[in-house]
Amino acid sequence: MHSSAVESKTLIALNNVSFSYGSVRVLKDITFFIRKGDFLAIIGPNGAGKTTLIKIILGLLKPSHGEVLILGKRVETFSDWKKIGYVSQKATHVDPLFPVSVRDVVAMGLLSNKKFPNLTKREKVLSIERALKQVGMENFKNWRIGRLSGGQQQRIFIARAIVNQPQILFLDEPTTGVDAETQDHFYDMLDTLNSSERITIVLITHDIGIVNKHVTQVACLNQQLVYHGTHAEFCHSDAFKAMLAGGHHLVSHRH
Amino acid sequence: MEAFLNYGFLQRALFAGIFVAVACALLGVFLILRRDAMIGHGLAHITFAGVALGLLLNVIPLAMALGIAVLAALGIMKLKEKAGLHGDTAIAIFSSTGFALGIILATLAGSFSVDLFGYLFGDILTIQESEVWLSIGLAAVVVFTVVLYYRKFMYMTFDLESAKASGIKVGYLDVILTVLTAVTIVLGMKVVGILMVSALVVIPAAAGLQLASNFKQAIILSSIIAVISVLLGLLFAFYLDLPASGTIVILSFLFFCFCFLLKRGKKFF
Ligand SMILES: Nc1ncnc2c1ncn2[C@@H]1O[C@H](COP(=O)(O)OP(=O)(O)O)[C@@H](O)[C@H]1O
Numbered sequence: 001m002h003s004s005a006v007e008s009k010t011l012i013a014l015n016n017v018s019f020s021y022g023s024v025r026v027l028k029d030i031t032f033f034i035r036k037g038d039f040l041a042i043i044g045p046n047g048a049g050k051t052t053l054i055k056i057i058l059g060l061l062k063p064s065h066g067e068v069l070i071l072g073k074r075v076e077t078f079s080d081w082k083k084i085g086y087v088s089q090k091a092t093h094v095d096p097l098f099p100v101s102v103r104d105v106v107a108m109g110l111l112s113n114k115k116f117p118n119l120t121k122r123e124k125v126l127s128i129e130r131a132l133k134q135v136g137m138e139n140f141k142n143w144r145i146g147r148l149s150g151g152q153q154q155r156i157f158i159a160r161a162i163v164n165q166p167q168i169l170f171l172d173e174p175t176t177g178v179d180a181e182t183q184d185h186f187y188d189m190l191d192t193l194n195s196s197e198r199i200t201i202v203l204i205t206h207d208i209g210i211v212n213k214h215v216t217q218v219a220c221l222n223q224q225l226v227y228h229g230t231h232a233e234f235c236h237s238d239a240f241k242a243m244l245a246g247g248h249h250l251v252s253h254r255h
Numbered sequence: 256m257e258a259f260l261n262y263g264f265l266q267r268a269l270f271a272g273i274f275v276a277v278a279c280a281l282l283g284v285f286l287i288l289r290r291d292a293m294i295g296h297g298l299a300h301i302t303f304a305g306v307a308l309g310l311l312l313n314v315i316p317l318a319m320a321l322g323i324a325v326l327a328a329l330g331i332m333k334l335k336e337k338a339g340l341h342g343d344t345a346i347a348i349f350s351s352t353g354f355a356l357g358i359i360l361a362t363l364a365g366s367f368s369v370d371l372f373g374y375l376f377g378d379i380l381t382i383q384e385s386e387v388w389l390s391i392g393l394a395a396v397v398v399f400t401v402v403l404y405y406r407k408f409m410y411m412t413f414d415l416e417s418a419k420a421s422g423i424k425v426g427y428l429d430v431i432l433t434v435l436t437a438v439t440i441v442l443g444m445k446v447v448g449i450l451m452v453s454a455l456v457v458i459p460a461a462a463g464l465q466l467a468s469n470f471k472q473a474i475i476l477s478s479i480i481a482v483i484s485v486l487l488g489l490l491f492a493f494y495l496d497l498p499a500s501g502t503i504v505i506l507s508f509l510f511f512c513f514c515f516l517l518k519r520g521k522k523f524f
Pocket residue numbers: 021026044045046047048049050051052053
């Protein structure tokens with residue numbers, strides 16, 4: 001009983017969040033929670049506002065209405081960003097000539113420690129190695145990032161996002177342009193992070209196939225929150241049927 | 256060599272040149288990777304208006320140039336951010352306008368003086384003692400700041416959005432980087448002149464980037480190439496009676512060619 005109370009701890013709360021780009025409304029009155037241990041998929045058609053929602057949660061955009069709480073604090077005053085990992089939708093548009101090694105890239109994540117990084121050099125090296133091992137890329141430390149494939153780069157960005165051992169990891173369409181087999185390994189890796197490392201995962205995706213196989217919670221977004229609940233319930237929900245029937249850009253096939 | 260070092264003006268030029276070269280190379284690496292390589296060219300042209308104004312009002316042109324460059328750099332940054340104007344478009348508009356203003360002011364100041372010529376084509380060999388200290392001081396500040404923040408600058412340059420999401424104060428650091436750029440351009444202008452300042456900022460950095468496989472290497476290689484170009488350039492200029500600025504630029508270009516070929520050559524092995 002006690003442990004399930006801990007399990008259901010709320011990490012992120014959105015209360016009546018709305019957002020517009022100029023006069024164009026993108027999100028309307030979103031209220032929902034992300035709890036510790038969730039593997040949440042946010043799905044919805046192109047332009048539904050998924051990326052915008054994540055950016056609001058991360059404090060990169062200010063909602064025009066409503067509030068966001070991260071670990072109990074209003075996002076405007078939250079400063080402990082090393083507890084939050086983020087891999088943006090654009091992260092993999094890497095300049096192939098950019099002179100950074102894999103190690104350099106993962107080390108960037110450590111900069112999120114407040115003013116003076118209080119880790120010793122050795123601790124930093126160990127953190128970087130652990131993160132690379134978790135994504136199965138420990139043999140590529142000294143490679144220039146531009147020499148890796150898209151899927152490998154994506155793993156490096158995840159390593160960067162988890163190098164501080166965050167409580168929650170946000171991934172914005174992480175497998176766009178990655179081949180099917182790599183995707184399978186990739187989602188198995190996320191499963192492991194979620195179950196063994198106890199990292200809460202929030203995954204934006206188009207792909208209902210992924211949703212069916214891996215996640216525990218589903219949020220369906222199209223300007224408004226159309227549905228939010230467990231995955232099992234989602235499959236029987238009207239939102240799901242509407243989505244399959246409605247010709248959205250969602251795909252349910254496995255490649 | 257002894258004779259070389261007995262000339263006060265040469266020593267001054269050497270000292271100032273070395274410091275400015277390092278500052279230019281460091282900033283250059285970031286500017287190239289930010290796809291902002293032309294900002295130096297543009298800012299220098301705008302700065303021409305500041306120099307002319309300084310000559311007209313009898314205010315130290317270097318100080319005037321610094322002020323104008325910083326304002327212009329911040330203005331261009333804001334325009335890019337807020338007005339959705341492409342960076343290179345903003346630079347094209349403001350550099351030509353600044354230069355036009357400079358020509359008018361210079362004419363008002365009483366035709367084109369020798370001074371102005373120096374600002375256009377570089378006059379490192381006539382650098383005054385006060386300017387030497389100013390240049391060295393400012394260049395030292397630039398180098399120190401870049402070294403202090405280089406990991407954060409690198410993160411921002413590589414992936415701005417993630418840097419923001421990591422809680423890094425990107426807006427503040429962007430202002431710092433922009434001000435440093437403006438200061439560096441004005442310093443570089445003193446060495447190779449308004450028309451060639453890009454060379455000092457972009458070419459050594461581009462050369463270093465050819466060979467570097469990580470960021471530290473890029474920064475160190477670029478700095479070394481810039482310093483050697485300036486040193487050799489001044490030596491050649493002195494002994495062969497060539498213009499220092501042009502010689503420095505041509506040398507850095509030769510270094511670039513060398514690095515470029517070395518890199519392409521590598522691929523065959
Ligand atoms: N910077 C922006 N300025 C104006 N409109 C934007 C901007 N970014 C996104 N939008 C618009 O907001 C809507 C939601 O975008 P986004 O959150 O990226 O959707 P999704 O990630 O679900 O595909 C889209 O209609 C998009 O055109």
